[in-house]
Amino acid sequence: MPTTVTTPAGAPPRAPSSGWWAVFSMTLALFAIVTTEILPIGLLTPIGAEFGVSDGTAGLMMTMPGLLAAVAAPTVTVATARIDRRLMLCALVLLLAVANFLTAAATAFWLVLVARVLVGITIGGFWSIGAGLAGRLVRPASTGRATAVIFSAVPLGSVLGVPVGTLIGDLADWRITFAAMGLLSTGVLALLLLTLPALPPAEVTRPSVLRALLRGTGTRYALTMTFLVVLAHFAAYTYVTPFLRQVTRADPGQITGYLLIYGAAGVAGNFVGGALVTRAPRIAFGTAAGTIATATALLPVLGRGDAGALALLIVWGLGYGAVPVCSQTWFVRAAPRTPEAATVLFTASFQATLAAGALTGGTVVDHTSLNAVMWCGAVTAGLVVLVATVARSAGTPPRGR
Numbered sequence: 001m002p003t004t005v006t007t008p009a010g011a012p013p014r015a016p017s018s019g020w021w022a023v024f025s026m027t028l029a030l031f032a033i034v035t036t037e038i039l040p041i042g043l044l045t046p047i048g049a050e051f052g053v054s055d056g057t058a059g060l061m062m063t064m065p066g067l068l069a070a071v072a073a074p075t076v077t078v079a080t081a082r083i084d085r086r087l088m089l090c091a092l093v094l095l096l097a098v099a100n101f102l103t104a105a106a107t108a109f110w111l112v113l114v115a116r117v118l119v120g121i122t123i124g125g126f127w128s129i130g131a132g133l134a135g136r137l138v139r140p141a142s143t144g145r146a147t148a149v150i151f152s153a154v155p156l157g158s159v160l161g162v163p164v165g166t167l168i169g170d171l172a173d174w175r176i177t178f179a180a181m182g183l184l185s186t187g188v189l190a191l192l193l194l195t196l197p198a199l200p201p202a203e204v205t206r207p208s209v210l211r212a213l214l215r216g217t218g219t220r221y222a223l224t225m226t227f228l229v230v231l232a233h234f235a236a237y238t239y240v241t242p243f244l245r246q247v248t249r250a251d252p253g254q255i256t257g258y259l260l261i262y263g264a265a266g267v268a269g270n271f272v273g274g275a276l277v278t279r280a281p282r283i284a285f286g287t288a289a290g291t292i293a294t295a296t297a298l299l300p301v302l303g304r305g306d307a308g309a310l311a312l313l314i315v316w317g318l319g320y321g322a323v324p325v326c327s328q329t330w331f332v333r334a335a336p337r338t339p340e341a342a343t344v345l346f347t348a349s350f351q352a353t354l355a356a357g358a359l360t361g362g363t364v365v366d367h368t369s370l371n372a373v374m375w376c377g378a379v380t381a382g383l384v385v386l387v388a389t390v391a392r393s394a395g396t397p398p399r400g401r
Contacts, residue, residue: 028184032185033122036259038157043174045245046169055239055306062238065119070352074207081201084198093185095118096118097186099116102375104175190247219390229288235373238357238361240247261317262314269317277326283372285326286384
């Protein structure tokens, strides 16, 4: 997931070895954050069963972090604009460890939700502050490669984190999964403290800058398309495990394997989308959304058997894997002079819509059926294709910078 980075004038050059260790620790931190955020998708049913709540109510575990992350992205970034970024990143990872241990020890569902609030604050703050730091950790010639390494944590969270976490939950207990994530987060914190250099603020993001970006046509199209496609995806994907259990009749081991294959398809989609979006952003975004729409529309029909469900999950993974890079590219192109502010808007809009998607999906599931939530996702994703067509006539997004 490429992003624009800002290297402050006069910043001391980083030694190759120490800089790349810092990159590695940032990658592990994002992996822990991404995995913690989406881990409930694979454990939704057993957690809900233990606390006696419905699948829709259990979906609040996805809604709460998204809502808090959307608020935390601008709030934390603006409020801590003059604090050393190393200190902030370490504090946020410590908060992540506390949240995971609290989840593992929770005796009531409301405690789980409190922990998810802490996760949301971590997500919003860490993404907004850390997304553009690669250029300050390695030499300028290696910035692009370092950025790619850091953001590889996003698909890897789906490929490795969620399936492994789901497997641990199936073999032992879902609490063991969150305890393991707490230990991983603690280890990541130690690695950050050892490898990150002092990172005094290089760019101060003010509320006035964010307000100015929101008035731009390119930013508004980016917000609209991100809202629709992320709403569609998470309304449906949050409930993919209950769907596979109840409609496909897959056993827990099969579901773990399906999620692993879905994640691998997501990695492929991320790289394909990244290659296409620089040349044809509208086609890339529209194709990704259309692929999600097709997969979710057909899943209730063809997903009753193992082969059909697996094939459509692969298609779905390919489509969604391209979404984050397409969305961020639109935001950054809409604000080439203020990359940190663009990243704040990207993070806030993405996370707010993730929460709205999980909440919407939960409402649909509780009042209709799992098939219905897939069809709702298909219709919503299909609207993105229409918006991309309208954006073409408006000349949005602009071509390269």
